[in-house]
Amino acid sequence: MAANSKSAAKKGTKQEPPRTRRKVTVKRPNLGPMGKLEDFIPYKLAVVANRVSQSIGRLFETRFNIQVPEWRIMMALYAYGDLVFNEVVERTSMDKARVSRAQRRLVDLKIIESFGDVSDGRKVILSLTAAGAKICEEILPEAAKREAWFLEALDDHEHRQLDVILDKLMKRSLEL
DSSP states (O other), X not given: OOHHHHHHHHHTOOOOOOOOOOOXXXXXXXXXXXXXXXXXXXXXXHHHHHHHHHHHHXXXXXXXXXXXXXXXXXXXXXXXXXXXHHHHHHHXXXXXXXXXXXXXXXXXXXXXXXXXXXXXXXXXXXXXXXXXXXXXXXXXXXHHHHHHHHHTTSOHXXXXXXXXXXXXXXXXXXXX
16 A cells, blocks of 8 residues: 555545546548538637527627627626736637727727726826726626527526536636
């Protein structure tokens, strides 16, 4: 018996076997190594995400004259409070140029404020204005209705599974 096993046995704790990563091989004959495009998980995730965003985006544009990138920034600020520009880039998973354009428009619309960090003049802090927070509060119930409509396609068990699976994929995506 190994020393670690003896000490685990003495303490009355169960020693877990080391985790190994399983290698996943995907074979799809119709599109070379990928198979049919419609079966390719990254493709399906991208299409569904775009359709959901476009659906909610139409709501933002028609009712509030804001676009999806602007909405993402607003929601990040609404959820997390004031953020440094680079934190907004990270939390929204948008490139710096897109965040910069959306930021300028949101400042012009007086939905957010942008100011320099007093402790580090190189940093720009973004902050939601009271008007911006009010828009978020008005949009959220409508966005929740849209989300509920999409989720009606799933039963409760599938919904819970989807949530767990997406959490795992989000965590995995941070490793990129």
